[in-house]
Structure formats: C-alpha cells, structure tokens
Amino acid sequence: MSRIGKRPITLPPKVQVTIDDSKVVVKGPKGELSRELPVYVKVSQDGETLTVTRRDDSRISKQMHGLFRTLVANMVEGVSKGFERRLEIQGVGYRAQVQGRNLILNVGYSHPVQIAPPEGVQFAVENNTNVIVRGYDKEVVGNTAAKIRSVRPPEPYKGKGIRYADEVVRRKAGKTGKGGKK
Helix, strand or coil: CCCCCCCCEECCCCCEEEECCCEEEEECCCCEEEEECCCCEEEEEECCEEEEEECCCCHHHHHHHHHHHHHHHHHHHHHHCCEEEEEEEECCCCEEEEECCEEEEECCCCCCEEECCCCCEEEEEECCCEEEEEECCHHHHHHHHHHHHHHCCCCCCCCCEEEECCCCCCCCCCCCCCCCCC
16 A cells, blocks of 8 residues: 555644545635545545545556645645745846746846746745745646746856755866867
C-alpha cells in the first residue's frame, strides 16, 4: 500500500470539507478550492480527519492513491496557511517593483516586463531584488513563480537573472582568452 496514500489528513480549525461523489470542496479563511476525483480513489471524512482510499488494487489506482492524497492535503494546507515561493533577482541594474497588483521587472531588456497575477495570487517585493509570490493554490503559485523566472532565467557564466531562493546555479568557466596552439 502507498505509504503517502494511507496517511490521514488532519483538518485544522476553520476549514470545512464537502465531499460529493467525485468532487472535493475545501473552504478556509484564505479561500476555496475544489478538485474532481478520478474513479480510482475515494475520500472519506471521519471527524477532523480525511482519508483517501483506492477502490481496487489495479496499477493506476495505486498511482492515483498517493497523488490525490497529496493534492487534497495541499488544498487543506493552502486554504488554512497558504503557500509562498521566493525568487531572487541578480544582476547590475536588475530590479522589481509592485505597481497596483502587477509586478514590474527591469531585467536588462529595452522595456520593463509587466506580469499580472492570476486570481488568488499576490506579489510582494523586498529590497528591489527579492520577489515573493503568495497564494492559497500551490499549483498556481508554482506556475506563477516559474513564469516570472522564465522572463530572465539565470545564465551559467555570470549568474545573472531570476532564480528561486533555494536554487543553486552551476557556474561555467568562461573563455581563457590567451593561449592556444602555435
């Protein structure tokens, strides 16, 4: 049996879960999330815990068991605590700022790049170089952070660009300039 799938999900206070046949709706102080369940798994609520079980022992049921347990747990954590992803901007003259709800990036292009947040996502900037993406849907927060990073990914020679805060950029040695065969 799936080690992840058989762990119960504890519900924090102020979080309500509604389970239909194939749909789970989670409401909390940060927002509301819903997800369609495949026919291979079933979610049941017992007091303050949720349990995800699979309907049979087929291969795809085993695959879906752990996946949907994690997805439901992320929904519960998102509506109660929320998620955040941090990005760092490195490079001379590279900076970010928030204007209204939009994020404005100056990262070496001839024009500033403007990114509008999707529903349920907020941007924050610290020290003009640290961008924080916050929201209650883990998937949307991650995709938005990846979209920001793709504006100017870190390059391997000088390390300039936008990177995740915990990302390690492998550096390459540049050209040596002199030397060679005669």
